[in-house]
Structure formats: C-alpha cells, structure tokens
Amino acid sequence: xxxxxxDRRMKLFRSRNLALRLTLFVFTFVSLLVISxxxxxxxxxxxxxxxxxxxxxxxxxxxxxxxxAEFMSPEDVFQYLHWSNCAACQLPVDFGFVMARSGNPxxxxxxxxxxxxxxxxxxxxxxxxxxxYSFGINNQWTFDEDMAQFGxxxYSFxxxxxxxxxxxxxxxxxxxxxLAKENGQSPNGWKMKTASSIYEMLADYHGSSTLxxxxxxxxxxxxxxxxxxxxQSGFLRDKVKQLAVEIHLKADDSLENYQKRVRILQDLxxxxxxxxxxxxxxQVAGGFVRFSSRINPGLKRSITILGxxxxxxxxxxxxxxxxxxxxxxxxxxxxxxxx
Ligand SMILES: *[C@@H]1O[C@H](CO)[C@@H](O)[C@H](O)[C@H]1NC(C)=O
Numbered sequence: 001x002x003x004x005x006x007d008r009r010m011k012l013f014r015s016r017n018l019a020l021r022l023t024l025f026v027f028t029f030v031s032l033l034v035i036s037x038x039x040x041x042x043x044x045x046x047x048x049x050x051x052x053x054x055x056x057x058x059x060x061x062x063x064x065x066x067x068x069a070e071f072m073s074p075e076d077v078f079q080y081l082h083w084s085n086c087a088a089c090q091l092p093v094d095f096g097f098v099m100a101r102s103g104n105p106x107x108x109x110x111x112x113x114x115x116x117x118x119x120x121x122x123x124x125x126x127x128x129x130x131x132x133y134s135f136g137i138n139n140q141w142t143f144d145e146d147m148a149q150f151g152x153x154x155y156s157f158x159x160x161x162x163x164x165x166x167x168x169x170x171x172x173x174x175x176x177x178x179l180a181k182e183n184g185q186s187p188n189g190w191k192m193k194t195a196s197s198i199y200e201m202l203a204d205y206h207g208s209s210t211l212x213x214x215x216x217x218x219x220x221x222x223x224x225x226x227x228x229x230x231x232q233s234g235f236l237r238d239k240v241k242q243l244a245v246e247i248h249l250k251a252d253d254s255l256e257n258y259q260k261r262v263r264i265l266q267d268l269x270x271x272x273x274x275x276x277x278x279x280x281x282x283q284v285a286g287g288f289v290r291f292s293s294r295i296n297p298g299l300k301r302s303i304t305i306l307g308x309x310x311x312x313x314x315x316x317x318x319x320x321x322x323x324x325x326x327x328x329x330x331x332x333x334x335x336x337x338x339x
Contacts, residue, residue: 068266077259088320096145096146097114099111115214115318122327127151128150129330132216134154135157136219155202156168161176177198194229195226211241211329214244231284232284237287242318244317246317251303267286269319287321
C-alpha cells in the first residue's frame with residue numbers, strides 16, 4: 001500500500017516535472033532567439049542578462065515545493081522549509097514586535113514575539129470583529145495585545161505558566177490549558193484539549209459558527225501531532241482563516257524524521273486530495289497557502305543531516321486558507337485602505 005502510494009506520487013511528480021522542463025526549454029529557446037536578435041541593443045544589457053538568474057529561481061522554487069517529502073534529500077528539506085512563497089500575500093504585517101537578545105549578554109539582538117498576518121482584502125482579520133486563538137504565551141503578551149488593539153477578541157492558552165484562567169483585559173482571555181490531538185492530561189499533568197473541543201468550550205464567548213481569523217501556535221513540538229489532527233478533522237478547513245506556527249526540529253534528527261514532518265506540512269499545503277495522506281493512507285488536503293517562512297536568528301545550529309552545516313531548527317511559518325482568499329468570509333467594518 002505504501003509502495004503504491006509512493007509510486008503514484010512519484011509518477012505525478014515526474015509528469016509535472018517533465019511539463020515544467022519542457023516549458024523551461026521552450027522559454028530558454030525563445031530567449032536565445034531574442035538575445036541573438038538583440039545583440040547590440042541596450043535591451044540586452046537591461047533585461048536579457050537577468051534571464052538565467054530568473055530561470056534558476058523559478059525552477060528551484062518549483063522543484064523544492066513540489067517534490068514529495070519521501071523523495072527529498074537533506075538539502076531539499078531545508079530548501080522547502082526556507083521557501084517563503086511571499087508573492088502569495090500582498091500585505092503581510094507583523095503583530096507583536098519587540099527586540100530581544102539571544103545567548104549570552106552581548107548576544108545578537110533580534111526581533112521576537114511577532115507573527116506575520118496577511119492583511120489582503122478578504123483574508124484579513126475583520127477589523128473590530130475578529131477572533132484570535134493564541135497558543136503558547138510564555139508570559140510574552142505582545143502578539144495578543146497587538147491583535148486586541150486591532151479590535152480582535154483574543155483567547156490565549158498556556159498550561160506551562162502556572163497561571164489560572166483570567167481575563168487579562170476586556171479583550172484578552174487567558175486559559176490554563178494546552179492544545180493536543182486528544183482531550184486529557186499531558187505526561188506532566190497539564191490539561192490538554194483538541195482545537196474543536198476548545199472551540200465548543202468558547203461558544204459562549206464567540207458563538208458556535210464564527211471563523212477564527214488567526215490561529216497562532218508556538219507549542220514546542222506539539223505542532224506535529226496537532227496539525228495533522230486539525231487537517232483530518234476538517235477544523236482548519238472549516239474554521240480557520242490564517243495559521244501561524246513556530247515549527248520545531250531536532251538538530252540531530254534522521255532524514256526520515258525530517259521527511260515525516262515535511263509530509264505533515266505538505267498535506268496542510270495540498271490543494272489536491274489525491275496527493276496527500278494520513279498514516280492510514282486516507283486522502284487529505286488542507287488547502288492552506290504558505291505566505292511566509294522566516295528564521296528565528298536565535299535557533300541556528302549545526303545540522304547532522306546537512307553534514308553538520310549550520311542551519312535553523314525552528315521556522316516561523318504562516319498560511320491562509322485558500323477557500324477564503326478570493327471572497328468575503330464574514331461581515332465587518334471595512335478596513336480604511338480598502339475604501
Ligand atoms: C472573563 O470575562 C467573561 C465575559 O467577557 C466572563 O464570562 C468570564 O467569566 C470571565 N472569566 C474570568 C476567569 O473571570
């Protein structure tokens with residue numbers, strides 16, 4: 001079964017790859033023709049010299065994005081993780097920015113606590129009528145406070161702070177509980193719930209049919225059990241407009257484990273139910289579009305599968321739900337610069 005699926009994926013990949021190669025070949029051929037006609041014109045200097053660079057960028061981006069996780073080399077894995085696809089959002093804006101220093105006194109100063117939110121017309125949080133779920137606070141409230149200032153109700157969760165449920169402000173509601181793939185207790189005794197159970201629990205606050213404008217998580221490796229669960233249950237597809245996650249990796253992990261994690265992200269990003277799978281080979285497609293990948297400068301390490309070259313063991317990734325991008329998903333005051 002696994003083999004069949006891998007085979008099918010590889011065929012799909014090869015045929016897409018062939019089409020891409022043919023297109024690039026024709027493009028290159030036409031480009032060469034144009035170059036030979038434009039040898040002495042200034043046009044050549046201005047534009048044609050950039051063509052090889054452009055082709056390279058186009059090809060390597062498409063390659064890293066499309067290759068199934070199971071066939072990725074260590075370099076492919078990291079190229080995929082760094083892939084920012086930043087053309088997908090016209091107006092990405094940081095919420096919750098502060099400066100921090102990592103490492104010893106005198107360590108590198110870098111921005112911290114922020115998440116990127118896409119403010120393109122229909123996908124943007126609805127100004128003054130929005131809801132944000134924020135998992136993993138660690139006593140740093142800047143993101144939650146910025147979203148509240150945008151007029152959002154913010155539901156903040158962190159079982160590791162030793163704080164009881166409380167209303168931090170009239171817009172920021174804190175809950176002493178964590179996000180997991182099932183309801184229960186974590187090994188260290190924290191109360192854990194699934195996204196759908198939390199959503200039901202909060203029905204008194206936001207009603208039982210509202211959309212979550214931004215779903216943020218920084219939950220120290222729990223993301224790898226939570227994301228597949230939220231894709232398979234349909235929670236992400238039905239309820240969430242934007243997703244912001246700090247993903248965590250292990251610097252000395254095996255290639256196989258890296259590929260498994262990339263598979264989870266590829267299923268989330270899949271638009272085609274026939275190309276994704278869960279552990280039982282059911283078909284899943286998250287339909288989420290990545291619009292940013294950013295490094296955390298404090299998380300650089302020597303990575304075993306890269307032959308101990310330095311890279312990052314944490315990435316800030318953001319996506320929006322493709323089904324809401326092109327049409328209004330809920331009513332609210334129109335944001336000033338769209339009027
Ligand atoms: C927080 O405020 C809400 C109303 O907005 C209220 O229902 C809830 O009981 C309050 N929670 C706490 C822990 O005081």
